[in-house]
Amino acid sequence: MTATVKSASATRRVAFSLWPGFYFLQSLLINTALGYGVSLLYAAASCCVLLVLWQLAPxxxxxxxxxxxxxxxxxxxxxxxxxxxxxxxxxxxxxxDVQESAEMLTLFPWHSYAVSLVILALGAVALWRPRTARPRWELLHSAALVFSLVCYFILPVHNYLTGWGLTLLETGYPTGRFVRDVIISNQEVMQEQARMKQLARQKDAWTLVSVKPRYHIYVVVIGESARRDALGAFGGHWDNTPFASRVKGVFFQDYIAASGSTQKSLGLTLNRVVDGKPQYQDNFVTLANRAGFQSWWFSNQGQIGTYDTAIASIARRADEVHFLKDGNFEASKDTSDEQLLKMTAQVLAVPRSQPQLIVLHLMGSHPQACDRTHQQYREFVQSKETSCYLYSITRTDNLLAQLYQQLRDSGESFSMAYFSDHGLALKQRGTAEQYLAHDDAFRQNFQVPFMVLSSDDTRHRLITARRSANDFLHFFSQWTGIKTRELVSKYRFISGEPAGKVSVTSFKLQKVDYNRLGNDLFTGADPKLPGFR
Structure with missing residues (x-):
């Protein structure tokens, strides 16, 4: 009898000794999955929390x-x-919208989903653990409780000692940080959207000084997710931009986007910004309208609502607006950027006395790129998605060529500007699953193409002076000849004049010195990247 009791006790002790290791592995995977990186300290602390809770409140x-x-x-x-x-x-x-969400789910490599399944499997095992007799409170439980409490207070105490104040809700535990970051970030988004809707309905505050447009038609083409080093015309290693590489015009070799995602980047680019906040009523469309231009906005991106995104807020100020996608499920079918050319053709077919502003917002190279190209590519480069991405650049180049020809055929004087909202970063670099996605850690996330093609250009001109999208309204004012009191330019945008220090806005809404960012090169020089040339 005594031997049986000892054997059962030993079995329980062996089983118990396995659970701390199991909880540590589970905690490590969960903490890492939430996006905060690997932390052995907080994985151990989370493990201790699970051990203590199993003892006190299973x-x-x-x-x-x-x-x-x-x-x-x-x-x-x-x-x-x-x-x-x-x-x-x-x-x-x-x-x-729904379509973009579905595309996003197909962007990730298969092994990411494999790890997700492992996390689910470990969770199932943890939930299966039977609760038999109440175990004794042992020294291990006391040590686990003390260690978990100490780890909880590490970050609050550190913040207090460094002058940030004592906030007990700001813990270093990834699970706690996740909840806090979601709540605070969502509040910031809701506040920004409420401010945007309020300002978007207000009358603009532009005060005109003079209006002297040089051209009759102005066209702004807003590209999507095109990093500059992926374009042959801007130094990329692939001859994928036959039109842009040869056409006469002005090409900025060092133009820096305002941020690393569409809504934030264009919100800071196309609106007047005061104290870091976009004034949604004062944007380049309302400036053109105030100057007597007739404005048109044609978009291949979803609008979702009238004012619920920064871009929709700006677009709705144009005299004529058309979205190929409305953002709802029924209307989120695949649409091609080339369909926008039918609209521009209709506008250009009718002579108009007013100066014209035509805006095209493309889907361009938005991930997944293979959905943009219908799974087609011309040259295989490392992975299918990377190959499609480079070919999506060619498709945009072809659209620009057709639009340029439409403008020439109109017989009117014109100037056309093209730039991308932001770049992308390489993920799963050097593997068969390599793809590109949004990021804010590298210079290439902000290095984008910018060119201006005019009816009176006589040569292919390169400008190497650095330019920032934060100064886009100054460019627009100089380009269109619309002078206003609210925009006082310190330099000529289309020139070699220095523009000063450039900062970008991170995903956490922090101003970051562009020069301090790292590099995510897409040159093909790395021997670890087979398939590049």
């Missing part, structure tokens, strides 16, 4: 385990690509 422990398992498994692919939740990820969630 039902609560299983409830929390189930919740965090589902959340971590769902978020893992996103966390590995975009990191922890921030203003940009919550803004994207608000502004993404």
């Amino acid at each position: 039902r609560l422990q299983k409830t929390l385990t189930g919740f965090w398992t589902l959340l971590a498994a769902s978020y893992y692919p996103f966390g590995q690509t975009w990191g922890a939740p921030n203003f940009n990820t919550l803004l994207a969630m608000h502004a993404t």
Whole structure:
């Protein structure tokens, strides 16, 4: 009898000794899945929390385990690509339609989903753990409780000692940080959207000084997700821009986007910005309208609502607006940028006395690029998605060539500007699953093409002076000949004059010195990247 009791006790002790290791592995995967990187300290602390809760409140422990398992498994692919939740990820969630969401799910490599399944499997095992007799409170439990509490207070105490104040809700535990970041970022997005809607309905505050347009037709083509080093015309290693590489015009070799995602970048680019905040009523469309231009906005991106995204807010100020996609499920079918040329052809076919502003907003090279190119590419480069991305650049180049010819055929004087909203970063570099996605850690996330083609250009001109999208309205004012008191330019945009220091806005809404960012080169010089030339 005594031997049987000892054997059962030994079996329980062996089983118990396995659970700390299991909880540590589970905690490490969950914490990493939430986008905060690998932290052995907080993985151990989370493990201790699970051990203590199993001793004191096993039902609560299983409830929390189930919740965090589902959340971590769902978020893992996103966390590995975009990191922890921030203003940009919550803004994207608000502004993404059904089609873009479906495309996003096919963007991630298969092994991301494999890890998600592992997280789910570990969670299932943890939920299966039977609760038999109440175990004794042992020294291990006391040590786990003390260690978990110490780890909880590490970050609050550190913040207090460095002068940031004592905030107990700001813990270093990834699960706690995740909840806090989601709540705060979502509040910031909601506040910004409420401010945008309020300002978007207000009358613009432009005060005109003079209007002297040089051309009769002005066209702004807003590209999507085109990083500059992917274009042959801007130094890329692929001859994928036959039109832009040869056409006469002005090409900016060092133009820097305002931010790394569409809504935030264009919100800072196309609106007047005061104290870091876009004034949505004062944008380049309302400036043109105020100057007596007739304005047109044609978009291949979803609008979702009238004022619920920064871009829709600007677009709705144009005299004529048309979206190929409305943003709802029924209307989110695949549409081609080339369909926008039918609209420009109709506008240009009718002679008009007013100066014209035509805006085209493309889907361009938005991930997944293979959906943009209908799975087609011309040259295989490392992976199918990378190959499609380079070919999507060619398709945009072809659209620009057709639009340029339409303008020439109109017989009117014209000037056409093209730039991309932001670049992308290479993910899963050097593998067969390599793809490109939004990021804000590298210079290439902000290095985008910018060119201006006019009816009176006589040569292919390169400008190497650095320019910032934060100064786009100054360019627009000089380009269109619209002078206003609210825009006082310090330099000529189309020139070699220096423009000063350039900052970009991170996904956490922080101003970052562009020169301090790292590099994510797309040159093909790395011997570890087979398939590049």
